[in-house]
Amino acid sequence: MTTSQPVLRELFSRLPATVELAIFGLLVAVLLGFVTGVIAATRPGQVIDHAIRVFHIGSFAVPLFWFGLMLQVFVAVKLGWLPVAKPLSGNISYAFQSKTGFFLLDGMLQGRWDWVADAARHLILPAITLGFAQAGFLGRMTRASMLEVLDADYVTTARAKGLREWGVVLRHALRNALIPIVTVFGLQFAILIGGAVLTETVFSWPGVASYLMSSITARDYPAIQGTVIFIAIFISVINLIIDVLYTVIDPRVRY
Amino acid sequence: MTVKPIPETVSHRLAQAISRIGRGARVVARERILLVGIVIVSGFIIVTILGQIPGFTPYDPVYYRSAPRLQGPSAQHWMGTDQLQRDVFSRVISGGRASLIVAFSAVAISMVGGSVLGWISGFFGGWLDRVLSLAMDALYSFPSIILAITLVVVLGAGLQPMIWSVAIVYVPTYFRVSRAEVLKVRETTYIEAIRAVGASRTRIVLRHMAPNTVNAIMAVSSFNLADAILTVAALSFLGFGLPPPAPDWGFDIQNGQKYLQSGSWWLITFPGLMIVFLSLGFGLIGEGVSDLVNPKRRHKI
Numbered sequence: 299m300t301t302s303q304p305v306l307r308e309l310f311s312r313l314p315a316t317v318e319l320a321i322f323g324l325l326v327a328v329l330l331g332f333v334t335g336v337i338a339a340t341r342p343g344q345v346i347d348h349a350i351r352v353f354h355i356g357s358f359a360v361p362l363f364w365f366g367l368m369l370q371v372f373v374a375v376k377l378g379w380l381p382v383a384k385p386l387s388g389n390i391s392y393a394f395q396s397k398t399g400f401f402l403l404d405g406m407l408q409g410r411w412d413w414v415a416d417a418a419r420h421l422i423l424p425a426i427t428l429g430f431a432q433a434g435f436l437g438r439m440t441r442a443s444m445l446e447v448l449d450a451d452y453v454t455t456a457r458a459k460g461l462r463e464w465g466v467v468l469r470h471a472l473r474n475a476l477i478p479i480v481t482v483f484g485l486q487f488a489i490l491i492g493g494a495v496l497t498e499t500v501f502s503w504p505g506v507a508s509y510l511m512s513s514i515t516a517r518d519y520p521a522i523q524g525t526v527i528f529i530a531i532f533i534s535v536i537n538l539i540i541d542v543l544y545t546v547i548d549p550r551v552r553y
Numbered sequence: 554m555t556v557k558p559i560p561e562t563v564s565h566r567l568a569q570a571i572s573r574i575g576r577g578a579r580v581v582a583r584e585r586i587l588l589v590g591i592v593i594v595s596g597f598i599i600v601t602i603l604g605q606i607p608g609f610t611p612y613d614p615v616y617y618r619s620a621p622r623l624q625g626p627s628a629q630h631w632m633g634t635d636q637l638q639r640d641v642f643s644r645v646i647s648g649g650r651a652s653l654i655v656a657f658s659a660v661a662i663s664m665v666g667g668s669v670l671g672w673i674s675g676f677f678g679g680w681l682d683r684v685l686s687l688a689m690d691a692l693y694s695f696p697s698i699i700l701a702i703t704l705v706v707v708l709g710a711g712l713q714p715m716i717w718s719v720a721i722v723y724v725p726t727y728f729r730v731s732r733a734e735v736l737k738v739r740e741t742t743y744i745e746a747i748r749a750v751g752a753s754r755t756r757i758v759l760r761h762m763a764p765n766t767v768n769a770i771m772a773v774s775s776f777n778l779a780d781a782i783l784t785v786a787a788l789s790f791l792g793f794g795l796p797p798p799a800p801d802w803g804f805d806i807q808n809g810q811k812y813l814q815s816g817s818w819w820l821i822t823f824p825g826l827m828i829v830f831l832s833l834g835f836g837l838i839g840e841g842v843s844d845l846v847n848p849k850r851r852h853k854i
Contacts, residue, residue: 355833355836355837355840356833358779358780358832358833358836359779359783359829359830359832359833359836360829360832361783361786361787361790361825361828361829361832362783362787363786363787363790363806364786364790364806364821364825364828364829367806367809367810367813367821367825368821368822368825370813371813371818371821371822372818488694488695488696489696489697491696491699492696492697492698492699493698495696495698495699495702496698496787496790496791499791500810507699510699510702511791514702514706522703522706526699526703529696529699530695533694533695533696537694
Protein backbone atom coordinates (compact mmCIF):
# COMPACT_ATOMS: atom_id res chain seq x y z
CA MET A 299 0.00 0.00 0.00
CA THR A 300 2.64 2.52 0.99
CA THR A 301 4.65 1.15 -1.88
CA SER A 302 1.48 1.53 -4.03
CA GLN A 303 1.56 -2.17 -4.83
CA PRO A 304 -0.98 -4.83 -3.95
CA VAL A 305 0.10 -6.27 -0.59
CA LEU A 306 0.14 -9.85 -1.82
CA ARG A 307 2.37 -9.10 -4.80
CA GLU A 308 4.74 -7.20 -2.55
CA LEU A 309 4.84 -10.13 -0.14
CA PHE A 310 5.55 -12.68 -2.84
CA SER A 311 8.32 -10.56 -4.28
CA ARG A 312 9.91 -10.37 -0.85
CA LEU A 313 9.39 -14.00 0.16
CA PRO A 314 12.51 -15.39 -1.59
CA ALA A 315 14.82 -13.10 0.40
CA THR A 316 13.30 -14.33 3.66
CA VAL A 317 13.39 -17.96 2.58
CA GLU A 318 17.02 -17.67 1.51
CA LEU A 319 17.91 -16.18 4.87
CA ALA A 320 15.89 -18.81 6.74
CA ILE A 321 17.49 -21.71 4.86
CA PHE A 322 21.01 -20.55 5.58
CA GLY A 323 20.11 -19.63 9.14
CA LEU A 324 18.77 -23.13 9.58
CA LEU A 325 21.96 -24.54 8.11
CA VAL A 326 24.05 -22.65 10.65
CA ALA A 327 21.72 -23.76 13.45
CA VAL A 328 21.94 -27.40 12.39
CA LEU A 329 25.73 -27.28 12.05
CA LEU A 330 26.24 -25.50 15.37
CA GLY A 331 23.48 -27.24 17.31
CA PHE A 332 23.67 -30.74 15.95
CA VAL A 333 27.41 -31.09 15.93
CA THR A 334 27.85 -29.68 19.44
CA GLY A 335 24.93 -31.77 20.71
CA VAL A 336 26.33 -35.02 19.30
CA ILE A 337 29.84 -34.25 20.56
CA ALA A 338 28.54 -33.48 24.05
CA ALA A 339 26.40 -36.63 24.13
CA THR A 340 29.28 -38.92 23.14
CA ARG A 341 31.48 -37.54 25.93
CA PRO A 342 29.07 -37.05 28.85
CA GLY A 343 30.59 -35.54 31.97
CA GLN A 344 33.83 -34.51 30.30
CA VAL A 345 35.15 -30.97 30.08
CA ILE A 346 33.99 -30.54 26.49
CA ASP A 347 30.49 -31.67 27.49
CA HIS A 348 30.33 -29.01 30.21
CA ALA A 349 31.70 -26.33 27.90
CA ILE A 350 29.10 -27.14 25.26
CA ARG A 351 26.29 -27.14 27.81
CA VAL A 352 27.34 -23.71 29.05
CA PHE A 353 27.30 -22.53 25.43
CA HIS A 354 23.82 -23.99 24.93
CA ILE A 355 22.35 -22.40 28.06
CA GLY A 356 24.18 -19.14 27.43
CA SER A 357 22.89 -18.81 23.88
CA PHE A 358 19.31 -18.70 25.20
CA ALA A 359 20.11 -15.52 27.04
CA VAL A 360 21.58 -13.60 24.12
CA PRO A 361 19.13 -11.24 22.40
CA LEU A 362 19.26 -12.06 18.71
CA PHE A 363 19.24 -8.47 17.52
CA TRP A 364 22.10 -7.59 19.84
CA PHE A 365 24.16 -10.55 18.65
CA GLY A 366 23.66 -9.35 15.07
CA LEU A 367 24.75 -5.84 15.97
CA MET A 368 27.82 -7.19 17.75
CA LEU A 369 28.80 -9.11 14.62
CA GLN A 370 28.28 -5.94 12.59
CA VAL A 371 30.44 -3.80 14.86
CA PHE A 372 33.28 -6.20 15.47
CA VAL A 373 33.43 -8.41 12.37
CA ALA A 374 32.22 -5.96 9.75
CA VAL A 375 33.21 -2.49 10.93
CA LYS A 376 36.25 -3.11 13.13
CA LEU A 377 37.83 -6.00 11.25
CA GLY A 378 36.32 -5.17 7.87
CA TRP A 379 36.07 -8.84 6.91
CA LEU A 380 32.48 -8.86 5.75
CA PRO A 381 29.93 -6.28 4.63
CA VAL A 382 27.79 -4.67 7.33
CA ALA A 383 24.27 -5.01 5.94
CA LYS A 384 21.99 -5.36 2.90
CA PRO A 385 21.97 -8.42 0.65
CA LEU A 386 24.22 -6.89 -2.07
CA SER A 387 26.89 -4.21 -2.41
CA GLY A 388 25.76 -0.87 -3.80
CA ASN A 389 27.39 -1.09 -7.22
CA ILE A 390 26.26 -4.66 -7.76
CA SER A 391 22.67 -4.14 -6.68
CA TYR A 392 22.56 -1.41 -9.35
CA ALA A 393 23.40 -3.85 -12.13
CA PHE A 394 21.65 -6.79 -10.52
CA GLN A 395 18.73 -8.27 -12.42
CA SER A 396 16.30 -10.25 -10.36
CA LYS A 397 14.61 -13.26 -11.95
CA THR A 398 13.71 -15.57 -9.09
CA GLY A 399 14.23 -13.23 -6.16
CA PHE A 400 16.82 -15.51 -4.59
CA PHE A 401 20.04 -13.58 -4.69
CA LEU A 402 22.40 -16.53 -4.91
CA LEU A 403 20.26 -18.39 -7.45
CA ASP A 404 19.85 -15.31 -9.66
CA GLY A 405 23.58 -14.89 -9.93
CA MET A 406 24.11 -18.55 -10.77
CA LEU A 407 21.39 -18.65 -13.41
CA GLN A 408 22.84 -15.65 -15.16
CA GLY A 409 26.38 -16.93 -14.84
CA ARG A 410 27.51 -13.87 -12.92
CA TRP A 411 29.75 -15.47 -10.32
CA ASP A 412 30.85 -12.09 -8.97
CA TRP A 413 27.21 -11.52 -8.00
CA VAL A 414 27.07 -14.90 -6.31
CA ALA A 415 30.24 -14.21 -4.35
CA ASP A 416 28.96 -10.81 -3.29
CA ALA A 417 25.59 -12.19 -2.20
CA ALA A 418 27.26 -15.00 -0.29
CA ARG A 419 29.52 -12.59 1.58
CA HIS A 420 26.48 -10.52 2.54
CA LEU A 421 24.58 -13.59 3.67
CA ILE A 422 27.13 -14.90 6.17
CA LEU A 423 26.52 -12.56 9.10
CA PRO A 424 22.68 -12.58 8.98
CA ALA A 425 22.70 -16.37 8.66
CA ILE A 426 24.97 -16.72 11.69
CA THR A 427 22.76 -14.32 13.64
CA LEU A 428 19.61 -16.22 12.84
CA GLY A 429 21.22 -19.63 13.30
CA PHE A 430 22.89 -18.85 16.60
CA ALA A 431 19.57 -18.24 18.32
CA GLN A 432 18.35 -21.70 17.32
CA ALA A 433 21.60 -23.53 17.90
CA GLY A 434 21.41 -23.66 21.69
CA PHE A 435 17.92 -25.10 21.70
CA LEU A 436 18.68 -27.60 18.98
CA GLY A 437 21.92 -28.60 20.64
CA ARG A 438 20.24 -29.23 23.97
CA MET A 439 17.56 -31.34 22.36
CA THR A 440 20.14 -33.29 20.37
CA ARG A 441 22.24 -33.97 23.46
CA ALA A 442 19.33 -35.15 25.60
CA SER A 443 17.87 -37.30 22.86
CA MET A 444 21.24 -38.78 21.88
CA LEU A 445 22.05 -39.66 25.49
CA GLU A 446 18.80 -41.58 25.75
CA VAL A 447 19.35 -43.43 22.49
CA LEU A 448 22.99 -44.28 23.21
CA ASP A 449 21.78 -46.22 26.24
CA ALA A 450 19.43 -48.36 24.18
CA ASP A 451 20.00 -52.06 23.59
CA TYR A 452 20.30 -51.85 19.81
CA VAL A 453 23.22 -49.46 20.18
CA THR A 454 24.94 -51.95 22.45
CA THR A 455 24.25 -54.62 19.83
CA ALA A 456 25.76 -52.50 17.11
CA ARG A 457 28.84 -51.94 19.24
CA ALA A 458 29.04 -55.64 20.00
CA LYS A 459 29.04 -56.38 16.27
CA GLY A 460 32.34 -54.56 16.24
CA LEU A 461 31.28 -51.49 14.32
CA ARG A 462 33.41 -48.44 14.66
CA GLU A 463 32.22 -45.99 17.32
CA TRP A 464 31.44 -43.22 14.83
CA GLY A 465 29.55 -45.63 12.65
CA VAL A 466 27.40 -46.56 15.62
CA VAL A 467 26.84 -42.95 16.57
CA LEU A 468 25.94 -41.72 13.11
CA ARG A 469 24.13 -44.70 11.58
CA HIS A 470 22.33 -46.23 14.52
CA ALA A 471 21.96 -43.64 17.22
CA LEU A 472 21.54 -40.37 15.35
CA ARG A 473 18.73 -41.62 13.17
CA ASN A 474 16.61 -42.56 16.14
CA ALA A 475 17.61 -39.49 18.07
CA LEU A 476 16.26 -37.39 15.20
CA ILE A 477 12.64 -38.32 15.86
CA PRO A 478 11.98 -36.14 18.92
CA ILE A 479 14.19 -33.39 17.49
CA VAL A 480 12.16 -33.07 14.30
CA THR A 481 8.97 -32.95 16.35
CA VAL A 482 10.19 -29.99 18.29
CA PHE A 483 11.60 -28.41 15.20
CA GLY A 484 8.13 -27.87 13.80
CA LEU A 485 7.44 -25.50 16.66
CA GLN A 486 10.91 -24.09 16.42
CA PHE A 487 10.28 -22.98 12.88
CA ALA A 488 7.83 -20.37 14.14
CA ILE A 489 10.59 -19.01 16.33
CA LEU A 490 12.88 -18.95 13.30
CA ILE A 491 10.41 -16.72 11.48
CA GLY A 492 10.14 -14.54 14.58
CA GLY A 493 13.92 -14.31 14.60
CA ALA A 494 13.83 -13.29 10.96
CA VAL A 495 11.92 -10.13 11.92
CA LEU A 496 14.79 -8.96 14.08
CA THR A 497 17.52 -10.22 11.76
CA GLU A 498 15.98 -8.48 8.76
CA THR A 499 15.58 -5.26 10.72
CA VAL A 500 19.18 -5.28 11.89
CA PHE A 501 20.67 -6.17 8.50
CA SER A 502 18.28 -4.09 6.33
CA TRP A 503 17.26 -7.29 4.56
CA PRO A 504 14.43 -6.77 2.01
CA GLY A 505 12.29 -9.69 3.19
CA VAL A 506 8.74 -10.25 4.38
CA ALA A 507 9.56 -9.40 7.99
CA SER A 508 11.12 -6.05 7.20
CA TYR A 509 8.00 -5.27 5.16
CA LEU A 510 5.98 -5.90 8.32
CA MET A 511 8.17 -3.50 10.27
CA SER A 512 8.00 -0.74 7.66
CA SER A 513 4.20 -1.17 7.42
CA ILE A 514 3.98 -0.76 11.17
CA THR A 515 6.07 2.40 11.09
CA ALA A 516 3.84 3.75 8.31
CA ARG A 517 0.65 2.69 10.19
CA ASP A 518 -0.33 0.85 7.04
CA TYR A 519 -3.00 -1.38 8.59
CA PRO A 520 -4.10 -3.40 5.52
CA ALA A 521 -0.45 -4.26 4.88
CA ILE A 522 0.06 -5.26 8.52
CA GLN A 523 -3.00 -7.52 8.48
CA GLY A 524 -2.01 -9.03 5.18
CA THR A 525 1.53 -9.76 6.31
CA VAL A 526 0.46 -11.31 9.59
CA ILE A 527 -1.99 -13.62 7.82
CA PHE A 528 0.61 -14.41 5.19
CA ILE A 529 3.12 -15.40 7.85
CA ALA A 530 0.51 -17.56 9.60
CA ILE A 531 -0.27 -19.42 6.36
CA PHE A 532 3.41 -19.80 5.59
CA ILE A 533 4.05 -21.37 8.98
CA SER A 534 1.14 -23.79 8.57
CA VAL A 535 2.50 -24.92 5.20
CA ILE A 536 5.97 -25.47 6.66
CA ASN A 537 4.49 -27.45 9.53
CA LEU A 538 2.67 -29.65 7.06
CA ILE A 539 5.92 -30.29 5.22
CA ILE A 540 7.60 -31.20 8.50
CA ASP A 541 4.82 -33.67 9.29
CA VAL A 542 5.40 -35.32 5.94
CA LEU A 543 9.15 -35.39 6.53
CA TYR A 544 8.42 -37.24 9.72
CA THR A 545 7.42 -40.37 7.80
CA VAL A 546 10.77 -40.36 6.03
CA ILE A 547 12.72 -40.28 9.26
CA ASP A 548 10.49 -42.64 11.17
CA PRO A 549 8.94 -45.24 8.84
CA ARG A 550 6.75 -46.50 11.68
CA VAL A 551 4.59 -43.39 11.37
CA ARG A 552 1.76 -43.71 8.85
CA TYR A 553 -0.90 -41.19 7.99
CA MET B 554 -2.39 -43.15 73.44
CA THR B 555 -3.78 -39.75 72.61
CA VAL B 556 -1.91 -37.17 70.64
CA LYS B 557 -1.82 -33.85 72.40
CA PRO B 558 -2.66 -30.93 70.14
CA ILE B 559 0.32 -28.63 69.81
CA PRO B 560 -0.47 -25.26 71.39
CA GLU B 561 -0.68 -22.63 68.66
CA THR B 562 1.13 -19.74 70.26
CA VAL B 563 2.63 -16.80 68.44
CA SER B 564 6.17 -17.73 69.42
CA HIS B 565 5.61 -21.26 68.22
CA ARG B 566 4.40 -20.09 64.85
CA LEU B 567 7.34 -17.74 64.57
CA ALA B 568 9.74 -20.59 65.34
CA GLN B 569 8.03 -22.70 62.71
CA ALA B 570 8.33 -19.95 60.12
CA ILE B 571 11.99 -19.40 60.93
CA SER B 572 12.80 -23.07 60.62
CA ARG B 573 10.96 -23.17 57.32
CA ILE B 574 12.97 -20.25 55.97
CA GLY B 575 16.13 -21.92 57.26
CA ARG B 576 15.27 -25.13 55.45
CA GLY B 577 14.54 -23.19 52.27
CA ALA B 578 17.87 -21.39 52.51
CA ARG B 579 19.72 -24.67 52.96
CA VAL B 580 18.04 -26.14 49.90
CA VAL B 581 18.95 -23.08 47.85
CA ALA B 582 22.56 -23.19 49.03
CA ARG B 583 22.86 -26.83 47.99
CA GLU B 584 21.63 -26.07 44.48
CA ARG B 585 24.52 -24.02 43.23
CA ILE B 586 23.03 -23.01 39.87
CA LEU B 587 19.94 -21.70 41.65
CA LEU B 588 22.08 -19.69 44.07
CA VAL B 589 24.09 -18.05 41.29
CA GLY B 590 20.88 -17.20 39.44
CA ILE B 591 19.27 -15.67 42.52
CA VAL B 592 22.40 -13.62 43.26
CA ILE B 593 22.50 -12.26 39.69
CA VAL B 594 18.81 -11.42 39.53
CA SER B 595 18.60 -9.81 42.97
CA GLY B 596 21.77 -7.85 42.18
CA PHE B 597 20.08 -6.49 39.06
CA ILE B 598 16.90 -5.62 40.94
CA ILE B 599 18.80 -3.75 43.68
CA VAL B 600 21.01 -1.84 41.24
CA THR B 601 18.03 -0.91 39.07
CA ILE B 602 16.03 0.35 42.05
CA LEU B 603 19.01 2.33 43.37
CA GLY B 604 19.61 3.62 39.85
CA GLN B 605 16.24 5.41 39.96
CA ILE B 606 17.42 7.54 42.89
CA PRO B 607 19.04 10.73 41.59
CA GLY B 608 22.67 10.89 42.65
CA PHE B 609 23.29 7.14 42.76
CA THR B 610 24.63 7.02 39.22
CA PRO B 611 27.98 8.78 38.70
CA TYR B 612 26.35 11.23 36.25
CA ASP B 613 22.75 12.11 35.50
CA PRO B 614 21.53 9.51 32.99
CA VAL B 615 19.22 11.94 31.20
CA TYR B 616 20.28 15.56 31.68
CA TYR B 617 24.05 15.36 31.90
CA ARG B 618 25.44 17.39 29.03
CA SER B 619 29.07 18.36 29.61
CA ALA B 620 31.07 15.33 28.50
CA PRO B 621 32.70 14.87 25.12
CA ARG B 622 30.37 13.53 22.44
CA LEU B 623 30.55 9.86 21.34
CA GLN B 624 33.73 9.06 23.22
CA GLY B 625 34.92 5.53 23.96
CA PRO B 626 35.35 4.12 27.47
CA SER B 627 37.72 6.17 29.64
CA ALA B 628 38.55 6.65 33.33
CA GLN B 629 35.83 9.31 33.72
CA HIS B 630 33.23 7.50 31.61
CA TRP B 631 33.68 3.77 32.07
CA MET B 632 31.39 2.85 29.22
CA GLY B 633 31.91 5.93 27.07
CA THR B 634 29.42 8.63 26.13
CA ASP B 635 26.64 8.84 23.57
CA GLN B 636 25.79 11.37 20.88
CA LEU B 637 24.04 13.65 23.40
CA GLN B 638 27.10 13.67 25.67
CA ARG B 639 25.44 11.42 28.24
CA ASP B 640 27.33 8.88 30.30
CA VAL B 641 26.55 5.36 29.04
CA PHE B 642 27.43 3.73 32.39
CA SER B 643 24.83 5.83 34.21
CA ARG B 644 22.22 5.01 31.60
CA VAL B 645 23.00 1.31 31.76
CA ILE B 646 22.61 1.26 35.56
CA SER B 647 19.19 2.88 35.53
CA GLY B 648 18.03 1.41 32.22
CA GLY B 649 16.63 -1.87 33.51
CA ARG B 650 13.47 -0.40 34.97
CA ALA B 651 11.15 -1.02 32.02
CA SER B 652 12.52 -4.52 31.35
CA LEU B 653 12.05 -5.64 34.94
CA ILE B 654 8.63 -4.06 35.43
CA VAL B 655 7.23 -5.37 32.17
CA ALA B 656 8.76 -8.84 32.50
CA PHE B 657 7.60 -9.39 36.07
CA SER B 658 4.07 -8.00 35.61
CA ALA B 659 3.54 -9.73 32.29
CA VAL B 660 4.70 -13.09 33.58
CA ALA B 661 2.54 -12.69 36.70
CA ILE B 662 -0.54 -11.92 34.61
CA SER B 663 -0.01 -14.75 32.15
CA MET B 664 0.84 -17.15 34.98
CA VAL B 665 -2.46 -16.47 36.78
CA GLY B 666 -4.55 -16.25 33.62
CA GLY B 667 -2.99 -19.23 31.87
CA SER B 668 -3.07 -21.48 34.92
CA VAL B 669 -6.70 -20.76 35.77
CA LEU B 670 -7.76 -21.38 32.18
CA GLY B 671 -5.68 -24.57 32.18
CA TRP B 672 -7.30 -25.86 35.37
CA ILE B 673 -10.78 -25.15 34.06
CA SER B 674 -10.02 -26.67 30.70
CA GLY B 675 -8.40 -29.76 32.13
CA PHE B 676 -11.01 -30.34 34.83
CA PHE B 677 -14.20 -29.82 32.88
CA GLY B 678 -13.06 -31.26 29.55
CA GLY B 679 -15.63 -31.57 26.78
CA TRP B 680 -16.29 -28.80 24.28
CA LEU B 681 -14.94 -26.10 26.59
CA ASP B 682 -11.59 -27.89 26.71
CA ARG B 683 -11.56 -28.32 22.96
CA VAL B 684 -12.32 -24.67 22.24
CA LEU B 685 -9.78 -23.38 24.75
CA SER B 686 -7.05 -25.77 23.62
CA LEU B 687 -7.58 -24.86 20.01
CA ALA B 688 -7.38 -21.14 20.76
CA MET B 689 -4.25 -21.61 22.85
CA ASP B 690 -2.57 -23.76 20.21
CA ALA B 691 -3.28 -21.10 17.62
CA LEU B 692 -1.66 -18.46 19.83
CA TYR B 693 1.24 -20.75 20.65
CA SER B 694 2.14 -21.67 17.11
CA PHE B 695 2.55 -18.04 16.13
CA PRO B 696 6.02 -16.50 16.48
CA SER B 697 5.97 -14.82 19.89
CA ILE B 698 7.83 -11.71 18.80
CA ILE B 699 5.52 -11.08 15.83
CA LEU B 700 2.49 -11.64 18.04
CA ALA B 701 3.88 -9.21 20.62
CA ILE B 702 4.62 -6.60 17.94
CA THR B 703 1.14 -6.93 16.45
CA LEU B 704 -0.48 -6.60 19.88
CA VAL B 705 1.61 -3.55 20.73
CA VAL B 706 0.59 -1.95 17.45
CA VAL B 707 -3.05 -2.53 18.35
CA LEU B 708 -2.73 -1.45 22.00
CA GLY B 709 -0.29 1.44 21.47
CA ALA B 710 3.23 2.09 22.80
CA GLY B 711 4.16 2.51 26.47
CA LEU B 712 4.61 0.43 29.59
CA GLN B 713 1.06 -0.80 30.13
CA PRO B 714 0.31 -1.93 26.57
CA MET B 715 3.67 -3.67 26.57
CA ILE B 716 2.80 -5.56 29.75
CA TRP B 717 -0.51 -6.74 28.29
CA SER B 718 0.93 -7.79 24.94
CA VAL B 719 3.76 -9.76 26.49
CA ALA B 720 1.30 -11.30 28.97
CA ILE B 721 -1.02 -12.50 26.20
CA VAL B 722 1.92 -14.00 24.33
CA TYR B 723 2.83 -16.21 27.28
CA VAL B 724 -0.65 -17.33 28.41
CA PRO B 725 -0.57 -20.55 26.31
CA THR B 726 2.66 -21.67 27.98
CA TYR B 727 0.98 -21.80 31.39
CA PHE B 728 -2.26 -23.09 29.97
CA ARG B 729 -0.51 -26.14 28.52
CA VAL B 730 1.47 -26.91 31.66
CA SER B 731 -1.39 -26.58 34.13
CA ARG B 732 -3.84 -28.42 31.88
CA ALA B 733 -1.43 -31.31 31.47
CA GLU B 734 -0.88 -31.55 35.21
CA VAL B 735 -4.61 -31.45 35.96
CA LEU B 736 -5.23 -34.21 33.41
CA LYS B 737 -2.56 -36.27 35.13
CA VAL B 738 -4.27 -36.18 38.54
CA ARG B 739 -7.90 -36.03 37.43
CA GLU B 740 -8.46 -39.77 37.38
CA THR B 741 -6.39 -40.64 40.44
CA THR B 742 -7.92 -42.38 43.44
CA TYR B 743 -7.56 -39.53 45.84
CA ILE B 744 -9.51 -37.16 43.64
CA GLU B 745 -12.17 -39.83 43.36
CA ALA B 746 -12.16 -40.13 47.16
CA ILE B 747 -12.63 -36.40 47.60
CA ARG B 748 -15.44 -36.46 45.09
CA ALA B 749 -17.07 -39.34 46.95
CA VAL B 750 -16.93 -37.32 50.16
CA GLY B 751 -19.00 -34.72 48.35
CA ALA B 752 -16.63 -31.81 47.84
CA SER B 753 -17.81 -29.15 45.44
CA ARG B 754 -16.16 -28.84 42.04
CA THR B 755 -14.59 -25.48 42.84
CA ARG B 756 -13.14 -26.95 45.99
CA ILE B 757 -11.70 -29.95 44.18
CA VAL B 758 -10.02 -27.76 41.58
CA LEU B 759 -8.66 -25.15 43.98
CA ARG B 760 -7.76 -27.25 47.02
CA HIS B 761 -6.80 -30.57 45.53
CA MET B 762 -5.77 -30.10 41.91
CA ALA B 763 -4.23 -26.63 41.72
CA PRO B 764 -1.51 -27.33 44.33
CA ASN B 765 -0.34 -30.27 42.23
CA THR B 766 0.34 -27.96 39.30
CA VAL B 767 2.34 -25.38 41.26
CA ASN B 768 5.70 -27.15 40.97
CA ALA B 769 5.57 -27.38 37.21
CA ILE B 770 4.33 -23.80 36.88
CA MET B 771 7.14 -22.44 39.04
CA ALA B 772 9.76 -24.21 36.96
CA VAL B 773 8.26 -22.86 33.76
CA SER B 774 7.92 -19.32 35.05
CA SER B 775 11.65 -18.73 35.62
CA PHE B 776 12.50 -19.83 32.08
CA ASN B 777 9.60 -17.71 30.98
CA LEU B 778 11.06 -14.64 32.71
CA ALA B 779 14.36 -15.19 30.91
CA ASP B 780 12.47 -15.24 27.62
CA ALA B 781 10.25 -12.29 28.57
CA ILE B 782 13.34 -10.15 29.22
CA LEU B 783 14.47 -10.83 25.65
CA THR B 784 11.02 -10.12 24.21
CA VAL B 785 10.78 -6.83 26.09
CA ALA B 786 14.28 -5.88 24.96
CA ALA B 787 13.35 -6.68 21.37
CA LEU B 788 10.16 -4.64 21.60
CA SER B 789 11.94 -1.59 22.97
CA PHE B 790 14.74 -2.09 20.43
CA LEU B 791 12.09 -1.84 17.73
CA GLY B 792 10.83 1.37 19.33
CA PHE B 793 7.73 0.24 21.23
CA GLY B 794 9.05 0.90 24.71
CA LEU B 795 9.52 3.95 26.91
CA PRO B 796 9.56 7.35 25.17
CA PRO B 797 13.10 8.55 24.27
CA PRO B 798 14.80 10.50 27.04
CA ALA B 799 14.31 7.73 29.61
CA PRO B 800 17.23 5.30 29.83
CA ASP B 801 16.28 1.87 28.53
CA TRP B 802 18.59 -0.93 27.35
CA GLY B 803 16.66 -1.93 24.27
CA PHE B 804 16.10 1.61 23.12
CA ASP B 805 19.69 2.62 23.82
CA ILE B 806 20.84 -0.23 21.60
CA GLN B 807 18.61 1.04 18.80
CA ASN B 808 20.08 4.50 19.30
CA GLY B 809 23.61 3.10 19.21
CA GLN B 810 22.88 1.32 15.93
CA LYS B 811 22.97 4.69 14.15
CA TYR B 812 26.60 5.19 15.15
CA LEU B 813 27.64 1.64 14.41
CA GLN B 814 29.23 2.42 11.05
CA SER B 815 31.67 4.81 12.73
CA GLY B 816 32.71 2.03 15.12
CA SER B 817 31.08 3.30 18.36
CA TRP B 818 30.83 -0.19 19.79
CA TRP B 819 30.36 0.86 23.42
CA LEU B 820 26.87 2.26 22.80
CA ILE B 821 25.57 -1.19 21.86
CA THR B 822 27.80 -3.59 23.75
CA PHE B 823 27.11 -2.58 27.35
CA PRO B 824 23.30 -2.35 27.40
CA GLY B 825 23.24 -5.67 25.52
CA LEU B 826 25.50 -7.34 28.05
CA MET B 827 23.09 -6.27 30.80
CA ILE B 828 20.23 -7.97 28.97
CA VAL B 829 22.33 -11.11 28.53
CA PHE B 830 23.26 -11.33 32.21
CA LEU B 831 19.76 -10.63 33.48
CA SER B 832 18.25 -13.21 31.17
CA LEU B 833 20.99 -15.68 32.06
CA GLY B 834 20.22 -15.12 35.75
CA PHE B 835 16.58 -16.07 35.23
CA GLY B 836 17.63 -19.00 33.07
CA LEU B 837 19.89 -20.32 35.82
CA ILE B 838 17.09 -19.98 38.37
CA GLY B 839 14.94 -21.97 35.97
CA GLU B 840 17.57 -24.72 35.70
CA GLY B 841 17.93 -24.82 39.47
CA VAL B 842 14.19 -24.93 40.16
CA SER B 843 13.66 -27.68 37.59
CA ASP B 844 16.40 -29.73 39.24
CA LEU B 845 14.74 -29.23 42.62
CA VAL B 846 11.25 -30.04 41.43
CA ASN B 847 12.34 -33.02 39.39
CA PRO B 848 15.50 -34.63 40.79
CA LYS B 849 15.54 -37.24 38.02
CA ARG B 850 16.27 -34.50 35.51
CA ARG B 851 19.65 -33.78 37.03
CA HIS B 852 21.13 -36.98 35.72
CA LYS B 853 19.55 -36.70 32.33
CA ILE B 854 20.30 -33.16 31.26
